[in-house]
Amino acid sequence: MRKTTYAARAGALLGAAALALTACSSASGSGSSSSSSDGAAASSSGSSMSSDGLKIGSLLPQTGSLAFLGPPEIAGVNLAVKEINDNGGVLGADVEHVAADSSDADHADVAPQSWSDLQSKGVSAVVGAASSSVTKLVVDDITNSKTVMVSPANTATSLSGYSPYYFRTAPPDTVQGSALGNLIVQDGITDLGILVFNEEYGTSLRDVVKSTVEAAGVNVTYGDKGQEFDPAAASFTDAVTSILATNPQAIALIAFDQTKSIVPELVAQGFQGKLYMVDGNTADYSKDFDPGTLSAWDTQGTIPGAYPDDAFKKRLLGVDPKLDNFSYAAESYDATMLIALAALKGGATDGATIQANMAAVSGANGGTECTGFQDCADLIKKGEEINYQTVSGAGPFNADNDPSSAFVGIYKYNDDNTYTWVKAIEGKA
Template identity: 65%
Template sequence: MIRSTHAVRAAALAGAAALILAACSSGGGDSDDDATEGSTSAASGPLKIGSLLPQTGSLAYLGPPEIAGVDLAIKDINDAGGVLGEDVTVEHTDSSDADNAEVATQSVTELISKKVSAIIGAASSSVTLNVVDDITNAKIVQISPANTATKLSGYSPFYFRTAPPDTVQGSALGNLITGDGHENVGILVFNDDYGTSLRDVVEKTVEDAGGTITYGKKGQEFDPKASSFDSDITALLATNPDAVVVLAFEQTKQIIPGLVAGGVDPKNIYLVDGNTADYSADFQPGTLEGAQGTIPGAFPSDDFQARLKEVDPNLKDFAYGPESYDATILVALAAEKGKATDGETIQKNLAAVSGADGGEKCSSFKDCVALIKDGKDIQYTGQAGVGPFNADNDPSSAFIGVYKYGADNKNVWVKAVEGEVK
């Protein structure tokens, strides 16, 4: 879930075809007849947003760009006059990771006590699954910039995400692998909802294309807390795959050297958003040269990267910064459309301001609010390049970026590919 800092022309991505997703099961994200009305208990005070993003744990590297995305959105909203004439405030809390579940639980309790109307996060699908009931049962909107687990599609009317589900990335990755001519694919997957969800889609896509999964099927996952993954690597290599997919987080730093030492050509290694990271400080030069990885979402333009760095000058990567920015803007627009700042009003209006009902396209909070005040329907088209929410509160369209590693073990954006949800 980490994106290269190398600049890529925004025009290249803009010219890539957007992925159109089919709506899945009904999930309650659609606007209803009272979509532009606040609830009977509508809050009249300033909009307060919470964030539940990783500041500690194995996913801490994801936190800075996501938090910067939220903070930049808050700045843009308030610079444009705030929501309903009052400044928006944000409460940042730590989600940590699934191995430290108590951190997110405590953070959610804190955010509920502070009466936030929406929570941006979590980054980890497993963390979200631990706390989503607490959030949504409190009628607080949860909108994740990075959750991809398929089981979260349509989970609750109060749960949304600005990142596409694994059905999209898994399909794109499987098609990339088979398109490169590979037929026998081994998968090293950790026993985590994120990993197994992606594995299932990659497996189906490869097999549908006539390929074979030699290792990594259900029951062959590895323990993410293990101190060594040598036995897993040995078992995979014994099946003689011509391509290897690594579905993991920090464990990747131990796995890659083992694969290369075992004779795997790095150009036959494939990663995903959870581990397509900058490994220039971790591996010897050339270790990952030619390897590829996929990351959902649009590659941020040079201008947007610069604006994020104004918020956090220490940013080196931008993973899910655009998705975090858009999630925050959408919450504010939903409150504006509903003329109230409580969670129920925001939930009723989120799909509408995303363009689910059609409407005039607008790309900034300021421009979108002007249209809302003129009584017009809108479609917010933000930084992440996703389409309106579908019936499952998932994006209805999305980009999947393909990245390739150079001799310096840094990844560079190459192209966008299409996936499809069926």
Template identity: 65%
Template sequence: MIRTTHAVKAAALAGAVALVLTACGSDDDSGSGGDETAGGEAGPLIIGTLLPQTGTLAYLGPPEIAGVDLAVQEINEAGGVLGSDVEVIHADSSDADHAEVATQSVTDLISQDVQVIVGAASSSVTLNVVDDITGAEIVQISPANTATSLSGYSDFYFRTAPPDTVQGAALGNLITGDGHANVGILVFNDDYGTSLRDVVKTTVEDAGATVVYGNEGEEFDPAASSFATDVTALMATSPDAVVVLAFEQTKQIIPELVAAGVDPATIYMVDGNTADYSADFDPGTLEGAQGTIPGAFPSDDFQARLKEVDPALTDFAYGPESYDATVLAALAAVKGGGTDGATIQANMAAVSGADGGEECTSYADCVEMIDAGEDIQYVGQAGVGPFNEDNDPSSAFIGVYKYGADNKNVWVKAVEGSVGE
């Protein structure tokens, strides 16, 4: 069952209006401990989503929402959770510049007794609302948060995307592996941007290269209306590679870089801006540029299943991670014998394989094994390892994408990295 409330619609509309104007409870039953199988409440599992329907990351919303909806559909086709269908309530997170949207959405989701919230996509948005969510003993699972500051933030906070220690290292190694020695970074002053910048900087410097621009104190204001001054300052340091750590601002920054003489093949981007720019730039503008997106590239079969849910999908970023977040929450409820947040939280690590167990790849197969008394390791679509002690994936893949003359990014390869505990 999929629901969107009037209050959430109003919050989304408020966020959309603000964007134009600025241009830019669960019950307290403690359930079971560890990976035990008794004690929690067994009413319907209600999953809320806090994903971007408006704002600068709205392009990430459709695949993430489709991932949740597909998981709920398949869970219910397999008999639901503890005899009841899973329900899902979609709410808008917008972005950090419209924080009131996510705040209102969380308030509304809590009032509707969700036990799990999948989201947010933005680390900054999560940092604004995570205390409200986890303080209510609601399990929060982000499919896309990467800020290192969120590792181990709360026992009730998990993520199915790896922290920036993995993506940043992969990007830094990609840059130096391409032979660049003087790296300039255009980074916005945002938790996501600075966290990722710090890892990229450490990685390239450890490889013997130099970050010539974009060091601490050289960030740009994400709400700025022009980035010409920042590009001029960057170019004055003569970089042989340019990293752009930004969101929607990228649409203004790229033309500035190209006009300043930057070879697009020396431009690198990340998950926040590795998007389809075919409708935004002249042909060839980004040809040869590369970007990284955490997560294994979705199989043809999984893409087809997502498109059955949302036929308009053209981008699949974080769809696998959203799907896995939903399945893991449902499996944790089954293993713990309850749908309250505390029971789900206590069993998340176990169903991910943190304690060992036999591998299973679908909700139906995993439930069958749980019912037989077996320990499991759910191996999902995103290809991440079991949760570690910080509730981060213990390993993950980072996809490398390259742009063609049509300014569309195409998957090239995946690099696997481990997450430090």
């Protein structure tokens, strides 16, 4: 059982309450990251060490509608690799990071090609993808090759327990959807419209939000199955007209980059309620909308994961000084650390060995709590079971390879259309 208490983890979050989280709209790629090492770590299982160093691929958005998530996720991977290599690497060799672009579901040819490139370079594990729909494009090919896939941002409920080789460090929509639904209920909303795009991420999250609010007596005026909008539509005028015709007191907008077109349409058609957003569109709109646009609707958003504290942000900025968005950086860092620790515990860097040890190093079997690679590696060398303490606050993997618990952050929009962390709540998967 995970011994870290909610109070201890929430205390770390409260220290960041006054900080604003902003998102960038440009992508940045990354090559491999390594540093010299001189120590060899012993396997607790007594297996012979692999002759090959651990090679981790990342399949994260450098282009497309989710490109704003790429820089923090890639920085999270690079930071973990740097810290691992600064502390001796894995089994006596540096870890190598090979970065590839996942793009988005509207550019469905990118991720499969990127996976082919990563596979040709001999990666044993992949951190990615960010989008659940993009993951669906490649997950069978990746996991069938006995390569471990760990997403730092997938939330679709259909991916729970998808494959023994598929893991995620972000919670499924059952956690974020429940958190958003409960926030809406707590705000006293009685009539809610849900404007959602026809994409698995959106419909999966919609289903959880809808069931949560309806269980509390909220009337969902719009957003049933069949009322989704086309994410590739040239205009969203008809979708906005349709939802406003139902007179919702508030709207939950579940979308990606389409938000930049939908919000002006809501303004043009005179929407005057409250607006809620999710991790796919809770971003910095200071360059997109007039001042006061989002604050006028008391707009709030949810993003799974703990808000990174100052110390972790400083470490991230050390690998990417231009970083101004930290969404899913912690989950990407944790995914990389867990992969490396699993290889270390198993005594080899192949995918099958990593897969067999992922749950154990996450703390699923109990073990001694440890923080960071060196602390955990020292325990593994002594033959001890470990319970890696995630930066994101996620609990050990459950039977579906999902986090058994996780935090969801609540953010509120400011007059300049940036957003500020308000609080975090912990939910169970």
